Amino acid sequence: MRRSMLGRLAVAACSLSLLTAFAPAAGADGGASAAGPGSGRAYKKVGYFTQWGVYGRDFQVQDLDANGSAGKLTHINYAFGNVSAEGRCFTGNVPGEAxxxxxxxxxLDAANSVDGVADTxxxxxxxxxxxxxxxxxxxxxxxxLISLGGWSWSTHFSDAALTPASRKAFVESCIDLYIKGxxxxxxxxxxxxxxxxVFDGIDLDWEWPGSAGDTDTKYRPEDKRNFTELVREFRTQLDAYARSQKRAKYELTAFVPTAPAKIDAGFxxxxxxxxxxxVNLQGYDFHVSGExxxxxxxxxxxxGDFSVHGTVEAWQRRGAPAHKLVMGMPFYGQGWTGVSGGGDGLGQPATGPAPATWAAGYEDYKxxxxxxxxxxxxxxxxxRGGHAWLFDGTxxxxxxxxxxxxAKTGYIREHGLGGAMFWSLDADTADGELMTAVDRGLRGR
Structure with a gap:
């Protein structure tokens, strides 16, 4: 029940000037923008808040205010809402499901409340x-925004999107539960x-229409067409409800993959x-610790490998405008142990995922x-590649x-992208170090 796992298919810093030397010229791929430092452009800064982070990690919504992240974010995606076997948005107290x-x-008590007042x-x-x-x-x-699905909870998306009637009922249930509250x-x-x-829109995190995701997630060849129609149904119903409320709009976004084969199969x-x-582009899990x-x-x-730049190009070649592409960034790392072969450790055989705090091979940035x-x-x-790693010899x-x-925020500004997204906010340091770096970078500071 977390971010996408591209690697389960069985499958850094550099100065801005140095990275630019290896990047296509701005505008070469149709992604140019006049927006630059001082232009006043408002970039999206989208952070995922995990439902379960309030337990072991003890990361509360109030922490986003205390560490300054709330003032830097434009969007919070709440992860996740689930889809039932009947094709409806639902919640409840069902272990592993809701x-x-x-x-x-x-x-929550006063100390953990944003407004400093205990709940009654x-x-x-x-x-x-x-x-x-x-x-x-x-x-x-x-x-x-409520984010629907995720790796573990995309199980029934294909069924929910299957027919005009199922799509209509599914979207109605999601709007009733989360938008009407x-x-x-x-x-x-x-x-x-x-x-x-509470919610200003819906984020679709179906992993993945038309191709394999988690082991129990159903997918069909017609998912590509059905996802398109599902997006249209969400847009239609959200706009209609916004008009009824005399509201400008409710937002509709999606989390989308890196792999060209997955893009073509489902989007x-x-x-x-x-x-x-x-759309929030997958910008992580290009390789994972299970490899x-x-x-x-x-x-x-x-x-010759997956990359953020390759992902941006893949979506632009297929017709996505640059200003609607939001770059995903990891606030966590993938790790291996038993690494042999010497050198700096990269590209070497390993015996398995590295021991970690919450799950082997996965560790928070902090x-x-x-x-x-x-x-x-x-x-x-x-x-040149714009990435970093830690190695202790093993x-x-x-x-x-x-x-x-x-470096990545410099790329966003140079290529006229829509902004940055992060998985997930609870993995940052107590003073929001990564959030601050992204905010400053997008401001050209």
Whole structure:
């Protein structure tokens, strides 16, 4: 139940001037923009907030305010909403399927509340949803979107999108639950309109239409057509409800893949981009710790391999406008252990995923920063490729640090992209170091 895993298919810093030397000239691929430092362009800064991060990681919505990230973000994507076997958006307290307790039932005390006031037993909305509402009140202009699916919860997307009737019912259920805010009753929590105003739109995170995703996720050849029609249905119903509320709009976005084969199998790019406000490009998991050799997971440039630049080009070649492309960035690393072969460790055989705090082979940036500062690991950088990794002779972690993110934000500005997205906000340092690096980079500082 986390970000996309491209590598499960079985499959840095450099100065801006140096990276530019290896990049196509601005405008060569149709992605040019006059927007540059000082132009006043508003870039998207989209961070995923994980439902489950409030438990072991103890990362609360209030932490986004305390560490300054909330003031730098334009969007928060709440991960995730699930799709039932009947093709409906739903929530509840179902282990592994839904967590209404975290979403809207769990009371927070004053110390963990954005507004500094403890939740009461009888208020209809508590939990993360209420805190997001409070965060928006404190930071006007901040938008919150519900992200539907994800790697683990895309299981029933194909069925939900299968027919005009199923699409219509699916979209109605999602708008009723998240936009109108009609939550299932959970004691004193929930009810009609309980979460109204929390969400400003919907993010579609179907992994993947037309091609394999998680082991239990169904996919069909007709998913490409059906996804296009599903996007149209969401756009139509969201716009209709916005008009009924005398509101300008509700936003509609999607998380989309790197691999050209996956793009072609599931995405009619020109058509969906007309209905989507923007898409968040997969900019990570190009390689993962389950593979037998170490490799980069998020390089800006890479010859003959997946890369951020290659992803941008793939989407633009298929008709996506640059200003609707938001670059995904990892706030975590992929790691291997038992690395042999010497050198800097990259491209070498490994015995398996590296031990880590939450899941083998996956570690938050805040923990990797401590490794880098410990003296036990050496930081290596591919200055042309725009990526970094840590290696201690046995264990290797590939990750993005502030220097890498500055190079990537420079690329965004030079190529006229729409902004940056991050998975996930709970992996940053307590003072929001990565968020600050992205914010400054997009401002040209």
């Amino acid at each position: 967590d209404a307790w975290a979403d809207y039932a769990r009371p 037993w009888d208020q209809p909305l508590a939990g993360n949803f209420n805190q997001l509402r409070e965060l928006k009140a404190k930071h006007p202009g901040l938008k919150v 009609t939550l299932p009753q959970d004691g004193t929590r929930g009810g009609a309109g309980a979460a109204a105003g 009619d790019v020109r058509r969906i981009m007309r209905d989507l406000d923007f 037998p050799r170490t490799a980069q997971q998020s390089a800006l440039y890479a010859r 923990a990797l920063k401590k490794l880098a500062e410990s003296g036990a690991y050496q930081v290596h950088r591919d200055r 264990t290797l972690w590939t990750y993005d640090d502030p220097q890498v993110l500055r």
